[in-house]
Amino acid sequence: MDAQHTHARNLLKLIRDRVEAKEPPIVGYAVAATLMGLKGAAYARMIGQVCSRIDAASFVAGWPMLALHMVRKPDGGLNPASFEDPGWIPWEQEFKNEAQSHQWSVEQVDDVLSALDGLPDEGALSIWVGYLKRESQKPGFIRYNLHRKVKS
Structure with missing residues (x-):
């Protein structure tokens, strides 16, 4: 199991505890890193990749993007870098x-968490590229998975 996956499991456990306690989202990747026992800002970029992996698992499980919701920017807003690839517009x-x-x-x-453990052993960016490729092969794939469990 690679480090990104291990950190994603750890962050997902923290998120789970926050959901169970009905606590607000984590504000800032550095704060998320610190809560995971890492040295804050030095891990901010890695936390972004970890959040992306959690969101890829959320997507494949048919739920909205959990990390996008539960790990916010320091000002409480959503991270705009989550959609840098123009394919997601x-x-x-x-x-x-x-x-x-x-x-x-x-x-x-x-x-x-179950879906996270079923993701391929590759980086989050590569997984999201694969989702875009599936959309090009089967139009409607993304919209279906985005709303699969929320609207059912």
């Missing part, structure tokens, strides 16, 4: 709306 606002409005349960977070 058609769905960016839907992803953000779903992430901001969803009320998470512990069972749903556990579902994301």
Whole structure:
């Protein structure tokens, strides 16, 4: 198991505890790193990749982007860098709306954890590129997974 996956599991456990305690989102990647026992700002970029991996698991599980919702910028806003690839423009606002409005349960977070363990052994960026490729092969794949469990 690679470091990104291990850190994603650890952050997801922290998120699960926050959901269970009905605590607000974590504000800042440096804060998330510190809560994970890492030395704050030095790990901020890595935390971004970890959040992306959690969101990839959320997507494949059919839920909104959990990390986008639960790990915010220091000002409390959503991280705009989550959608740097122009391929995501058609769905960016839907992803953000779903992430901001969803009320998470512990069972749903556990579902994301199961999906996380089923992700391929590759970086988050590569996984998201694969999702875009699947959309090009099967139009509707992204919208279906974005709303699969939320709207059912």
